[in-house]
Amino acid sequence: MTRTQSIWSSALAAIAKELKPEELATWFKDIEPGDITPSQAVIRTPSAFYSKWLEVYYAEKILSALEQVTGSRPELVFDVADEPSSSKPADPEPKQPATKARPKSKSYTPKLNKDYTFNRFVTGPSNRLGHAAALATVESPGIAYNPLFLHGGVGLGKTHLMHAVAHALTKRHRNFQIRYFSCESFMNQFISALQKGGIEQFRARCRRVDALMIDDIHVLAERTRTQEEFFHTFNELYNAHKQIILSSDSPPEEIPTFEDRLVSRFKWGMVARIDPPCLETRMAIVQKKAEARGWTLPDDVVEYLANIAPSNVRELEGAVLKTIGYASLSGQSVTIATASEVLRADRPKIPRGVITPDGIEKVVGGAFGVTPEQLQSKSRARSIAFPRQICMYLTRSLTNLSLQEVGSAFGGRDHSTVAHACEKIEKEQTADPEFRSTLNSLTQQVRAHAARSD
Ligand code: ADP
Ligand code: MG
Numbered sequence: 001m002t003r004t005q006s007i008w009s010s011a012l013a014a015i016a017k018e019l020k021p022e023e024l025a026t027w028f029k030d031i032e033p034g035d036i037t038p039s040q041a042v043i044r045t046p047s048a049f050y051s052k053w054l055e056v057y058y059a060e061k062i063l064s065a066l067e068q069v070t071g072s073r074p075e076l077v078f079d080v081a082d083e084p085s086s087s088k089p090a091d092p093e094p095k096q097p098a099t100k101a102r103p104k105s106k107s108y109t110p111k112l113n114k115d116y117t118f119n120r121f122v123t124g125p126s127n128r129l130g131h132a133a134a135l136a137t138v139e140s141p142g143i144a145y146n147p148l149f150l151h152g153g154v155g156l157g158k159t160h161l162m163h164a165v166a167h168a169l170t171k172r173h174r175n176f177q178i179r180y181f182s183c184e185s186f187m188n189q190f191i192s193a194l195q196k197g198g199i200e201q202f203r204a205r206c207r208r209v210d211a212l213m214i215d216d217i218h219v220l221a222e223r224t225r226t227q228e229e230f231f232h233t234f235n236e237l238y239n240a241h242k243q244i245i246l247s248s249d250s251p252p253e254e255i256p257t258f259e260d261r262l263v264s265r266f267k268w269g270m271v272a273r274i275d276p277p278c279l280e281t282r283m284a285i286v287q288k289k290a291e292a293r294g295w296t297l298p299d300d301v302v303e304y305l306a307n308i309a310p311s312n313v314r315e316l317e318g319a320v321l322k323t324i325g326y327a328s329l330s331g332q333s334v335t336i337a338t339a340s341e342v343l344r345a346d347r348p349k350i351p352r353g354v355i356t357p358d359g360i361e362k363v364v365g366g367a368f369g370v371t372p373e374q375l376q377s378k379s380r381a382r383s384i385a386f387p388r389q390i391c392m393y394l395t396r397s398l399t400n401l402s403l404q405e406v407g408s409a410f411g412g413r414d415h416s417t418v419a420h421a422c423e424k425i426e427k428e429q430t431a432d433p434e435f436r437s438t439l440n441s442l443t444q445q446v447r448a449h450a451a452r453s454d
Contacts, residue, residue: 124281152274155314
C-alpha cells in the first residue's frame with residue numbers, strides 16, 4: 001500500500017464513523033485519492049456532480065479526517081477521474097479524451113475549473129461590463145484591456161470569469177501560455193523561492209507567459225515584499241504587451257496599504273465592477289445550474305431558490321445543488337415544499353452550549369465597542385478590522401467551520417482573507433503575552449455566552 005493509500009484509508013475510516021452507511025456508500029465508495037501532500041490533497045471523483053457535492057457537503061469532514069491522520073489541513077482539490085463508469089450520476093460535460101496526459105499534480109498553478117466557461121456564465125446588468133471586457137481580452141489579449149481588473153463581493157463570479165478567459169484563450173490562440181495564480185499561491189511560491197532559492201525560476205514562471213492572472217490580489221495588502229515583486233512582474237509583462245488579469249474584493253484605490261504605483265497601474269486598463277445579480281439574473285443562474293446537472297426546474301421553484309441568497313451566487317448554487325441532490329436521491333419531484341424542507345435543514349436550531357459566529361461576534365464586539373453591523377461591514381478601519389480578525393480567529397479555533405464558512409459568517413469575506421486574519425492573530429499572540437491573555441479571556445467569555453444562550 002502506498003503512503004497515499006494508507007493515509008486515505010485511515011481518513012476514510014475516520015469519516016465512516018461520522019456518516020450514515022448510505023451516505024458513505026453514495027458519496028465515498030467511488031472516490032479515490034490522487035496525490036496527498038501536506039499542502040494539497042487531490043481527490044478523484046467519478047463526475048463533476050460528485051466533486052461539487054463533496055465540496056459543498058463533505059469538504060470539512062474530509063479535511064478534519066486528513067488532519068487527524070496527517071496533522072495538516074491541505075487544500076482540497078476535487079478532480080474528475082479519467083474513466084467514469086456509467087452507473088454514476090449524470091455529468092453532462094464532455095470528458096477529456098482518455099489519451100490526453102493528465103498533468104502531474106506538481107504543476108505550479110491551481111487547476112482551472114472546467115465548469116467555469118463563458119457558456120456557463122449568465123450575464124445580466126450586474127456583470128455585463130466585466131463579461132464584455134473578459135470577452136474582449138480573449139479577442140485581443142494584451143491589447144484590448146490591459147490590465148483587466150475585476151472587482152466585487154465574494155461569490156459573484158470573478159474567479160469564474162477569469163477561468164473562462166483562460167479556457168477561451170487556450171482554445172483560440174495556439175500555444176498561448178497562461179499562468180493563473182490564486183494570490184496566496186503567488187505569495188507562497190515567491191516566499192518559498194526566496195527561502196529555498198529558485199527566484200529566477202519563479203520569475204521565469206510568472207514572466208515567460210502570454211497572460212498572467214492573479215485572483216484575489218487584495219490579499220497582497222500589507223505584503224510589501226510580494227507587492228514589490230509583483231510590481232516588477234507587472235511592468236515586464238505590460239511592456240511586452242502581455243495580458244494581465246486581476247481580481248479583487250474591492251476597487252484598486254480601496255485596497256489598503258497598496259502602493260500608489262500599483263494602484264495607478266491597475267487603473268491603466270479596464271476596471272470592471274461586478275455587482276450582486278438582480279432577481280431576473282439570479283433566476284437565470286438557478287435554471288442554468290440545474291440544467292447543467294440535467295434538471296429543468298418549475299418556474300415557481302426557480303424563483304423561490306433565486307430568493308434564497310440574493311447577494312452570493314455561490315450560496316445560490318449550493319441551494320440548487322442541495323435541492324436537486326435531495327430530489328434525485330429520494331426520488332421526489334422538485335416543488336417549493338421539497339426545496340424549503342431541504343433548505344430548512346441548513347439552519348437547524350442551535351442547541352445550548354454550541355459556539356456560533358454570532359455568539360463570538362457579540363462577545364468580541366462588546367469587548368471592543370463595535371457593533372455586529374460594523375463587524376459585518378466592509379470597513380477596513382483598524383478599530384473594526386482588528387476585532388473582526390479576532391472574531392475570525394476565534395471562530396476558526398472554537399468551531400468546525402471551514403475558512404470559507406467563517407468568511408461568509410463575517411460579511412462574506414473569502415477564505416484567503418480568513419486565513420490571513422488567523423495567521424496574523426496567531427502571530428500577535430505568540431509575540432505578545434498580554435494579547436494572548438486577552439484572547440484567553442475572550443475565549444472563556446465566548447464559552448460562557450454559548451452555555452447561557454438557548
Ligand atoms: P468570486 O470569485 O467572485 O468569489 P466565483 O467565481 O468563485 O466567485 O463564483 C462562485 C460560484 O458562483 C461559482 O460556482 C460560479 O460558477 C457561480 N457564478 C457566479 N456568477 C455566476 C454567473 N453570472 N453565472 C453562472 N454562475 C455564476
Ligand atoms: Mg474568487
